[in-house]
Amino acid sequence: xxxxxxxxxxxxxxxxxxxxxxxxxxxxxxxxxxxxxxxxxxxxxxxxxxxxxxxxxxxxxxxxxxxxxxxxxxxxxxxxxxxxxxxxxxxxxxxxxxxxxxxxxxxxxxxxxxxxxxxxxxxxxxxxxxxxxxxxxxxxxxxxxxxxxxxxxxxxxxxxxxxxxxxxxxxxxxxxxxxxxxxxxxxxxxxxxxxxxxxxxxxxxxxxxxxxxxxxxxxxxxxxxxxxxxxxxxxxxxxxxxxxxxxxxxxxxxxxxxxxxxxxxxxxxxxxxxxxxxxxxxxxxxxxxxxxxx
Numbered sequence: 001x002x003x004x005x006x007x008x009x010x011x012x013x014x015x016x017x018x019x020x021x022x023x024x025x026x027x028x029x030x031x032x033x034x035x036x037x038x039x040x041x042x043x044x045x046x047x048x049x050x051x052x053x054x055x056x057x058x059x060x061x062x063x064x065x066x067x068x069x070x071x072x073x074x075x076x077x078x079x080x081x082x083x084x085x086x087x088x089x090x091x092x093x094x095x096x097x098x099x100x101x102x103x104x105x106x107x108x109x110x111x112x113x114x115x116x117x118x119x120x121x122x123x124x125x126x127x128x129x130x131x132x133x134x135x136x137x138x139x140x141x142x143x144x145x146x147x148x149x150x151x152x153x154x155x156x157x158x159x160x161x162x163x164x165x166x167x168x169x170x171x172x173x174x175x176x177x178x179x180x181x182x183x184x185x186x187x188x189x190x191x192x193x194x195x196x197x198x199x200x201x202x203x204x205x206x207x208x209x210x211x212x213x214x215x216x217x218x219x220x221x222x223x224x225x226x227x228x229x230x231x232x233x234x235x236x237x238x239x240x241x242x243x244x245x246x247x248x249x250x251x252x253x254x255x256x257x258x259x260x261x262x263x264x265x266x267x268x269x270x271x272x273x274x275x276x277x278x279x280x281x282x283x284x285x286x287x288x289x290x291x292x293x294x
Contacts, residue, residue, distance in 0.1 A: 101120075
């Protein structure tokens with residue numbers, strides 16, 4: 001559809017803006033726009049937009065929407081339709097249904113350190129899977145942490161932004177909160193407690209273990225040991241990450257009352273702060289191998 005007169009332009013633009021003006025939604029998929037057309041069919045037909053394709057074209061021609069392409073070297077590019085002013089964070093959240101920010105991106109959004117993120121991390125949970133049948137043993141733990149931790153290769157580019165889409169375990173969006181982003185946008189991200197636990201489990205998505213420790217320091221006074229342990233227990237990991245978290249709380253200078261819940265936890269195995277360490281030292285109190293000099 002082509003806008004032929006100024007009056008026609010104005011007649012069409014206002015109702016389109018009204019339909020697309022849902023608070024907190026500034027990026028749309030094509031199926032999402034088709035659904036909006038169905039929901040508002042009577043109103044759109046009254047202004048000559050009887051087809052979803054006409055509705056989309058009119059939204060673009062009037063400047064209500066712009067076409068955005070998120071590219072990948074390994075996967076098919078994704079087309080999105082964004083209201084002008086939509087941020088890279090909002091574009092990133094549109095990559096999957098139910099996605100939310102995690103790891104280094106959640107650290108930035110909560111202001112836990114002063115790092116400006118070069119990569120945006122969003123998590124799209126997997127479908128529920130049965131719990132592992134094999135209980136951990138020292139041999140299995142040693143083998144699992146001997147090599148480098150696997151990382152996602154589901155990587156996209158949007159303008160100057162690198163976006164990594166993670167496929168995390170099914171948690172029912174445990175600990176996901178809605179906050180206001182740096183540009184006033186509405187964003188879903190993990191809570192501070194969930195963020196710290198996720199960083200411990202996957203430090204590679206957090207800028208490395210030094211940045212994990214920095215985030216723990218930045219969270220001091222904003223989390224408690226009890227809430228951290230509750231979040232960890234709810235995530236049901238088979239590895240003893242309570243030893244890692246207890247150590248980091250201690251190293252970050254938390255008061256003893258915040259560390260006590262982790263000291264009370266049973267320690268059955270020697271554990272590792274990160275994967276693939278070459279030179280290590282052992283912290284007996286936490287039965288934890290850490291990088292030498294950390």
